[in-house]
Amino acid sequence: MALNTDSRLDRLWKEYSLAFQDFDDLTLARWLAQTLGQLEGRVWRLSHPLLGAYRLAAQLGHRRQVWLKRLATAPAAYMEAPCCRAPLLPLLTRDVRESGLICQHCTETAVSFEEIPTTLRAELDAWAARYAPIHAVAHWDNQQRKSAANYDLAYENAVEQAEQMLVTLSTKIMPKLLDHYPAAVWEDQDECLSVQPEDLEL
Template sequence: MAIDPESPLDKLWQEYGRVFQDFDDLTLARWLAQTLGQLEGRAWRLSHPLLGAYRLAAQIAHDRQIWLKRLVTPPAAYLEAPCCRAPLLPLLTRDVLESGLVCQNCSATAVPFEEISAEIQSIVKLWAEEYAPVHAVAHWEDRQRKSAGDYDRAYDNAAREAERLLAQAGAQIAPRFLEFYPALVWEDQDECLEVRPEDIPL
């Protein structure tokens, strides 16, 4: 989660995170390990409140290098993330072809797309390639908007299609990753198309 000091939303998240700033290293490590145990076995929406709390704590832990201190033993099912050596909790986004699966601890690429299991790589690729032109509608230049005739209608159609594709990711694609990871997070919104988590029923 990138921090923009000028953003009111990021300031709010910084306020939320202060509770974890007050944790000592051992307490923070224990909280993270226990929460990872609770997350195990499911594909989670990125917007889920428990995931929001986990990300805040994980980023503070990353800054303090908590996992490198080996204060606690994480749940055995979690592999070590190659990017930061924290327990691997990957995030599936629409940018998976470029960014792979993203680490929830350090926000770097945890699993490059090429390293995703071949059993699901083709499914993910088709989904991401279908999503890309839908998302691109939000970023059309004036020339493209004019050529569409009714841009508002094109935008609304793209938003509806994004809702369908995100629901597909949550219901059909994300659960497939549980064959390879103990838990997975999937992106359930598209801010550019004004698609919110509540627009994505499963």
């Protein structure tokens, strides 16, 4: 019987989130504000443990509406996210053209693709256009796989290209987000191509 790894991972993250359940609203708001101060000025991997902890606390804070209650003051550099009015900590994924920049608090689109500053948007558009056909290899249908002659080789090539593209995103493009946001997060994996954070050599 196959194990549902997604379900197991979800249960694990729910277990991790219990650490914040005992925080009262004021303690939670202060922890979030202090952690935002620690995140400021850097680009972060989505897989970073501090980001994982912040995301769990932020989503709990969103459910409790701690930012709307004004229980703590976020560091001054953070603007208010239009989606939920929490401090804006944007997440950039490979789907940036469709989903824009994602809010770490409510998981909705915080900045649509059209609202990203023009020069940065053009660079992200070019990156996403190059990445899309690489990612698509994981979703080829049977006919596409047969036409490739050696699908395993095509898949392995796509994995290597995806790793290179994600490293390029991290080193060349993400630092430019700091010209517009006090901190930013990037998705450092591609689960469809089995690219994991530890595969990316920065």
